[in-house]
Amino acid sequence: MAAPTHLSESDIEELGRELDRLRAEVLASRGEDDARYIRRVITAQRGLEAGGRAVMFASLLPPAWLAGTAMLAVAKILENMEIGHNVLHGQWDWMRDPDIHSTTWEWDFSPPAAQWKYSHNYLHHTYTNVLGRDRDLGYSMLRVTPEQPWHPVHLAQPLYNLALAVVFEWGIALYDVQIERAWRREKDLDETLNHLGSALKMVARQARKDYVVFPLLAGPAFLPVLLGNLTANVARNIWAHTVIFCGHFPDGTTTFTEEEIEGESRGEWYLRQLLGSANISGPATLHLLSGNLSHQIEHHLFPDLPSNRYAQLAPRVRALCERFGLPYTTGSLPRQTANVWRRILRLALPGPTRSGTGETSAEPVVRARAA
Amino acid sequence: MLDIRALFGSVAGSMTSPLRPDDYWATINPLWSRRRLSGRVEAVFPETPDTSTVVLRPGLGWRGGLAGQHVSVGVSIEGVWHRRTFSLSSPPGRPDGFVAITVKARPDGFVSRHIVHALRPGQTVRLGHPSGRFVLPDELPDRLLFVTAGSGITPVMSMLRHLAEGRMPDVFLAHSARNASEVVFGEELRRMAARFPTLRLYEHHTRPAGVRPAGRLTIAALSAICTDLPERMAWVCGPPGLVDDAESYWRQCSFSERLITERFQPAIRPDGGPGGRVRFVRSGRETTAGAGTPLLAAGEDAGVIMPSGCRMGICHSCLVRLSGGRVRDLRTGDEHDTPGDLIQTCVSVPAGDVDIDL
Numbered sequence A: 001m002a003a004p005t006h007l008s009e010s011d012i013e014e015l016g017r018e019l020d021r022l023r024a025e026v027l028a029s030r031g032e033d034d035a036r037y038i039r040r041v042i043t044a045q046r047g048l049e050a051g052g053r054a055v056m057f058a059s060l061l062p063p064a065w066l067a068g069t070a071m072l073a074v075a076k077i078l079e080n081m082e083i084g085h086n087v088l089h090g091q092w093d094w095m096r097d098p099d100i101h102s103t104t105w106e107w108d109f110s111p112p113a114a115q116w117k118y119s120h121n122y123l124h125h126t127y128t129n130v131l132g133r134d135r136d137l138g139y140s141m142l143r144v145t146p147e148q149p150w151h152p153v154h155l156a157q158p159l160y161n162l163a164l165a166v167v168f169e170w171g172i173a174l175y176d177v178q179i180e181r182a183w184r185r186e187k188d189l190d191e192t193l194n195h196l197g198s199a200l201k202m203v204a205r206q207a208r209k210d211y212v213v214f215p216l217l218a219g220p221a222f223l224p225v226l227l228g229n230l231t232a233n234v235a236r237n238i239w240a241h242t243v244i245f246c247g248h249f250p251d252g253t254t255t256f257t258e259e260e261i262e263g264e265s266r267g268e269w270y271l272r273q274l275l276g277s278a279n280i281s282g283p284a285t286l287h288l289l290s291g292n293l294s295h296q297i298e299h300h301l302f303p304d305l306p307s308n309r310y311a312q313l314a315p316r317v318r319a320l321c322e323r324f325g326l327p328y329t330t331g332s333l334p335r336q337t338a339n340v341w342r343r344i345l346r347l348a349l350p351g352p353t354r355s356g357t358g359e360t361s362a363e364p365v366v367r368a369r370a371a
Numbered sequence B: 001m002l003d004i005r006a007l008f009g010s011v012a013g014s015m016t017s018p019l020r021p022d023d024y025w026a027t028i029n030p031l032w033s034r035r036r037l038s039g040r041v042e043a044v045f046p047e048t049p050d051t052s053t054v055v056l057r058p059g060l061g062w063r064g065g066l067a068g069q070h071v072s073v074g075v076s077i078e079g080v081w082h083r084r085t086f087s088l089s090s091p092p093g094r095p096d097g098f099v100a101i102t103v104k105a106r107p108d109g110f111v112s113r114h115i116v117h118a119l120r121p122g123q124t125v126r127l128g129h130p131s132g133r134f135v136l137p138d139e140l141p142d143r144l145l146f147v148t149a150g151s152g153i154t155p156v157m158s159m160l161r162h163l164a165e166g167r168m169p170d171v172f173l174a175h176s177a178r179n180a181s182e183v184v185f186g187e188e189l190r191r192m193a194a195r196f197p198t199l200r201l202y203e204h205h206t207r208p209a210g211v212r213p214a215g216r217l218t219i220a221a222l223s224a225i226c227t228d229l230p231e232r233m234a235w236v237c238g239p240p241g242l243v244d245d246a247e248s249y250w251r252q253c254s255f256s257e258r259l260i261t262e263r264f265q266p267a268i269r270p271d272g273g274p275g276g277r278v279r280f281v282r283s284g285r286e287t288t289a290g291a292g293t294p295l296l297a298a299g300e301d302a303g304v305i306m307p308s309g310c311r312m313g314i315c316h317s318c319l320v321r322l323s324g325g326r327v328r329d330l331r332t333g334d335e336h337d338t339p340g341d342l343i344q345t346c347v348s349v350p351a352g353d354v355d356i357d358l
Helices: A011-029 A032-055 A063-090 A111-126 A150-165 A168-177 A179-183 A189-217 A219-248 A267-278 A284-289 A295-299 A308-322 A332-346 B003-015 B021-028 B108-117 B148-165 B186-195 B219-225 B240-252 B296-303
Strands: A279-281 A330-332 B038-048 B051-059 B070-077 B080-087 B098-106 B122-126 B143-149 B169-179 B201-206 B233-238 B259-263 B276-280 B286-290 B318-329 B342-343 B348-356
Touching: A011 A267, A011 A308, A032 A219, A032 A308, A032 B021, A032 B240, A063 A219, A063 A284, A111 A168, A111 A189, A150 A168, A150 A219, A150 A332, A168 A219, A179 A189, A189 A219, A189 B003, A219 A295, A267 A295, A279 A295, A279 B342, A284 A295, A284 A308, A308 B169, A330 A332, A332 B296, B051 B108, B051 B122, B070 B098, B070 B108, B070 B186, B080 B098, B080 B108, B080 B148, B098 B108, B098 B148, B098 B342, B122 B233, B143 B148, B143 B240, B148 B186, B148 B233, B169 B186, B186 B201, B219 B240, B233 B240, B233 B286, B240 B259, B240 B318, B296 B348
Parallel strands: A279 A330, B143 B169, B143 B233, B169 B201, B233 B259, B276 B348
Antiparallel strands: B038 B051, B038 B122, B051 B098, B070 B080, B070 B122, B276 B286, B318 B342, B318 B348
C-alpha cells in the first residue's frame, strides 16, 4: 500500500492489535453514562428545535428572528451530525432502544437513511480514500486529489463546490441515488428511479415543513419564518460541507488504489483509515457541533463506537501514531478549510503529478525512531 | 366532511417530521407517549428477602388488563434495555390508577435481580400491554381452586384481590413455599382467609423451620385435602414440576377443560445439533448461534431490535417471519423450514443456517 514504507508487516499487525485493544476497552466500558449522554443531546436538540421555531414566530421583532434562526440552525446541525450521522452508524444500537437505533432512525436531512447508510457506512467507510471505489472522494464531481484524471469540467469546480456547500443536503441526496452509475449502466435503472423517488419524497417532506407549514402557521410572520428556516438550512448545509470536507481532503491525507487494498489485513485497513483521515482541533463545542467528525481519524478507525468516546481515544491514537512514526493529521478549522479550498482551486487546473502539487506530504508528528 | 382531527394530526405530523408529535411528548415526559408505553416507579417494597413488589404509574395509552394477565416490562440496566415478562399482582382498575408487578430475584436472573434490588422510585420502565389467558372467566364458576408454588402466587394474587373487591365465591387456595415466612403475600393471604369464610387457604411448606423437610406439593395429595377437587375450576401456576403434575392429573381424570395453567419457564427439550449462522435479512446483520441459543437472544446480542415478550413461548409477541433455513422449537423439538412461516424466536433455535426477516 501507499503507506509509509518504514513499517514492517509485523509492525502493522501490532498497530492493528493495539487499536483492537482500544476498541475492546471502550466496548467493555459502555454504560449508563454513555446512554445518558445521547439522551441528553437528543433532549437538548428537540428543545432547541421547538424553542427556536417558537421564538421565530415572534419574528416581527428582529432579535427574535435572529435568536430563533440561530437556535434552529444549531438544532439542525446537532440533529444531522451528533445524532443522525452517529445513530445511523449504529453507535447507539447497543442500548437496544428501538427509538435510538440505526434500523429505525430517520433524520431531518434529504438523503433517506437507508440509501445514505449504504453509500456512507458501507462504500465510504469500507473503501475510504480508494480511488474508483470510495465515491466520497470528490463526490463524483470534484477533483480533490491529483491522482484523479483532470477533465475540463473541473475548471468550474471552485464555483460548483460553493454551490454544493449551499445545497449540500440535496447534493448528498442526489449523490446517494448514484445517478451517474445508472448512466454508465452499472446500476439498474428501475432501482435508480425508485431511489430517486424516495429521495425526492424526503426533500418534499422537509420543504413542506420548513417552507409551507411553519410559515403559514406564523401568519403575519410568514416571510420572516420562511427566511429563518431557509437560513437555518443553508447554515447547516455550509457547516456540514465544511466539516466533512476537512475529514479526508486536507493535505496530509493519503489516497489509495484498488491494487493497494487487495488482500488487505485488518492492520492494513486500520492504517489506511488512519492515513486517509484528518482531524479538526478545537474546543468541546466544536466537537459536539461537528458530530465528533472533528475526530475523523478516531471515527474512521472505530465507526461504530459511541461518538462521545472519540475525545478520550484521540490522545491514545495519537500516541500510537508517534510510536509507529505515522502522521496524525490535524489542524484548526480555519486552517484545514483554507487548505481544502486551496487544493480545490489548484486541482481545477490540469496536472500536476503528485510531486509537483506543492503539497506537503504527510508529516509524521514524530519522525520514526531509528529502530 | 372535513375530518378536523385527521387534518390536525397531519399538520402536527408535518411539523415534527421526520419525528412524530409523540416523540416530542415522550421527550418531555416518557409517560406522555402513547406509542412507547412507559411506567414510572412509584414504590418498591420487599415481600420476602428475594421478592419485591413494584408499584407503577402507567403512562397514557395504558389500556388496563384482566386479573391474572402478564405484562412485558423493559428496564434500562447500564444503558441497555432489557425486556422481561411479569405477572401483574394488582387487581385491575385500582382507584389510584397504579399497577403492580411482583418479581422474584432468581440467582441467575440478571434482570429480575436488578428489579428487586436496584430499581428505585422515580425511575422509568417501559411497558407492554397486558396479555395472557390465565384469567377468570366472565361468568365465575361456583367453586374455584388455585394451586400455586413460590412466585406462582403472583397472578393468583391479582385474581384474589379482584375477587375480594366483590363477593368472594367458594375458593380453595393451595400454596407451596419453603416455609411460612417465604410465602409471598403470606400475611395478606392469611388475613383474607380470616376475613372471607368462603376462602380456604392451605399452606404447604417444604422446609418448615425446625421440622423435617416435607415433599413437594402434589395434586394427588391435594385431592385428599380438597375433596371436591374434580368439581372445581382450577388455575395452577408455579414451577414446571407442579404444572406438569397438574396437567397429567387433570388429563388422566379427563376433565382437562377445567384446568388453566401458567408457566414461568418453558418446558424445554434439550437436544444437540450444531446450531448455525443466523442472518437478519433486512438489517443486514449476521451472527452464529448454538443449538441451545434462542434466535431472540442471538439477535439481541447482535444488536438487532427483536420484538419480544414472555421469552417462554406463550405470548407470541416475538413472532417473526422465517426467510430461509430451518429452526427447531425448543419445547417440542419440531422443526420448521417453510419460508414465510411465523416463528417464535424466544423458543426457536437454529437447526443449521437460518435467514430471518428482520
